[in-house]
Amino acid sequence: MQETIRRILTARVYDVAIETPLDPLPRLSARLGRPVRLKREDLQPVFSFKIRGAWNKIAGLSPEALSRGVICASAGNHAQGVALAATRRGAKSTIVMPVTTPAIKVAAVRARGGQVVLHGDSFDDAYAEARRLEAETGAAFIHPFDDPEVIAGQGTVGLEIVRQHSDPIEAVFVPIGGGGLAAGVAAIVRFLRPETKIIGVEPVDAPTMKAAIDAGQLVTLDQVGLFADGVAVRRAGTETFRLCRDLLDEIVLVDTDAICAAIKDIFDDSRAVAEPSGALALAGLKTWSAAHPGSGSLVAVNSGANVNFDRLRHIAERAEIGEGAEALLAVAMADDRDAYSRFLRTLDGRSVTEFNYRWSGEGVAHIFVGVALRSGPHEKDDLIAALRGGGYVVEDMSDNETAKLHVRYMVGGRASGLPGERILRFQFPERPGAFLGFLNSLQPAWNLTLFHYRNHGDDVGRVLAGISAPPAELDALHAALDRLGYPYVDETDNPATRLFLDGT
Known part of the structure; x- marks a missing residue:
């Protein structure tokens, strides 16, 4: 331990590295009811510690x-x-x-x-x-983690934290891959602030250090998840295991949704975009804080910001679920307009974030719907109970990985027996009741055959809808839609529509 501390205190890092700030996260702090700070290692010259x-x-x-x-x-x-x-x-x-x-x-x-x-x-x-x-x-x-000099260099992150935050710190949260950062930070924080807890955080699908500590020896995992690629290590280091086993107070495991929600928290408070492994520690902080209410200060290390831009689409989709702000439900109902209308009234003014439906001709509509939640974790249970009380069959898909990754994008397909179907692309205003107004604009003889909607955070929602209307009534259909006032384009002859949605 003494040798590790000596190496950290004499480490040469500032020829190329910088002392990064310890930034407050005011919005998250207000939500958790305690001070939260983020160690900004994403600001290093290589955007990582x-x-x-x-x-x-x-x-x-x-x-x-x-x-x-x-x-x-x-x-x-x-x-x-x-x-x-x-x-x-x-x-x-x-x-x-x-x-x-x-x-x-x-x-x-x-x-x-x-x-x-x-x-x-x-x-x-x-x-x-x-x-x-x-x-x-x-x-x-140059070993990425299992080397005394590498561990010492990473340990300077902890040295800066205790110097920058002179007031008491209840806990410091550190991401773990091979364990170099966690070992270095734990060593110096334990030496200088023995009263502060040091908590490691790992993805639930890559619990490398936790598995080793639980087993009392190094273990090699058969496989690890790659979402947080910066910590996708199957076996911890010998030296890092020894230090983490002796110095960490505990290890918290978090899933993909929690990591995505933490990326969003960092962006909301700092306008910085963390990579998944960079937000890992903050995800663990939030999980730990929920299980240990209090007012003590908490610190998380943002370990990096090297994320491909195209991954942000997936991160944004999962963040709302990760912070409990969206429910994904599969709802079965009679395939008629009255059932749709009653269903929307049951939502009681809630914001619909996604609505996927395709006519099947079986008399039962299976709808994949996303609903924004704003009143806490009980709101989803209350909503499901209300829908079931209204006679709808409901399955909660919020924690279904296959549904979140694949099925939500595959609802629909080609349908046969739909003469006169028109495929229309709309812009709906993002306000409760917009969809109900659209339904009410349709004549009883016009059937809704397809509906796909996803909230993108804009002031208008982008919708693809199918309406079955006899050719002789097309003018009346367009007149009704014009009166509704929502901008739309007829996409019936779009090649994508013909290839993937048209069953005629």
Whole structure:
């Protein structure tokens, strides 16, 4: 322990790293009823804390070692730190990365002078290849977490936290992949603030350190989830396991939805976009705080911001569910307008975030609907009870991974026996009652055959609707829709409509 503390206190990190701020999160603090602060390691030159450990290790290499180059295995953030540190010291760097690494991280490594080798589907595959290349070339291996100098460099994050927050801290939350950051932070915080809890956070599908601590020895997981790719490690380090086992108070596990909700919390309070592993600690903080009410200050480490832009679509979809702000329900009802109208009245002014339906001809409509929740966790249960009391068959899909990932986008398909069906694309105002007004504008003989809607956070909702009306009544249909006043485009002859929705 003394040697670890000495290494942290003498670590060389500020030649390339910066002392990052410890920012308050006022909106989240108000919601949790206690002060919450975020350690902004996403503001480092490589947008991650990993530059600390990489530089501390490489800064200590001899000129002879540097002449043979350095090599590492990494899912991205450590890779950038090694590439930058090696370039600063005039050394060649070879970075072995899993083929699943986000493209933004691969590009960033190359931009910082690293020679990238893509190998395998996981960190462990990349690690094995990097070790093989190390033996072949004689390059110095820079371990991403299981090295005393790397651990010491990461530990300076904890040193800054206790210096920046002179008042008592109830708990510090640290993400865990291989455990380098958690080990370093735990060591220095335990030494300087023994009364402060140090809590590690892992994804529920990658509980590498928790599995090892529970077993009392290192274990290798058969597989790990890749959503939080920065912590997708199947086996913790020997030294990091020893330190985390002795110094962590506990480890909290969180799921994908909780991580996405934490990304949104960080954005709402700071306008920063964290990567999934970067928001992991805050997700754990929220989970722990819910189980341990109090007023003490809590600190979470935002470990990085290297996220592909296209992943934000998935993150945004899951964030509302993760913070309990949306319910996803499968509702079965009679396939007629009266049933739809009663269903919408049962929602009682709630905001519908999604509505997916396709005519089946079986007399029963199966609707996939999203509903915004604003009154707390009991609201979903109350809504389901009200719908079932109205005679509807309801299944809660909010925690159904298959429904959230796939089925919600597959509701519908081609339907036969629909002469005169028109496919129309609308813009609905985002206000309660808009859909009911649309239904009421249709004549009894015009059947609603398809409906797809998703709230995108704008002031108008984008809707695709199918209406079955005899050809002789098309003018009357368009006149009714014109009176409704919602902008629309007839997409019946759109190639996408003909290929995937038209059953004639």
